Amino acid sequence: MDSKEKLEKLFLANRISYFIEWQERSFLSRLFGGGRRKEKSMFTVRINEADVERATQLVQDMDSIRLKKPKEDT
Incomplete structure (x- = not known):
C-alpha cells in the first residue's frame, strides 16, 4: 500500500x-524524465x-509524509 492510500x-x-491536490510535473521533467524512471507522486x-x-x-x-505549516494571516 502506498503512502497516499495509507x-x-x-x-x-x-x-x-x-x-488532495495533485501537483503537475514540469514541462522539463516530462521532457527529460520520460517514463523510464518511476517518479514519486507529488500531492x-x-x-x-x-x-x-x-x-x-x-x-x-510516517516517514514518507512531509508536513508544511500554513502561512499565518496578517
Missing part, C-alpha cells in the same frame, strides 16, 4: 476532513482547519 485510510478512519493534502492538530498527531511518525 494516509487516506488513516484520515477516513479518524473522520478527518481533507482534500498536497489540504486539511480542514478544525482537524489540523489531530491530523498532525496522526501522521507525525
Whole structure:
C-alpha cells in the first residue's frame, strides 16, 4: 500500500476532513524524465482547519509524509 492510500485510510478512519491536490510535473521533467524512471507522486493534502492538530498527531511518525505549516494571516 502506498503512502497516499495509507494516509487516506488513516484520515477516513479518524473522520478527518481533507482534500488532495495533485501537483503537475514540469514541462522539463516530462521532457527529460520520460517514463523510464518511476517518479514519486507529488500531492498536497489540504486539511480542514478544525482537524489540523489531530491530523498532525496522526501522521507525525510516517516517514514518507512531509508536513508544511500554513502561512499565518496578517
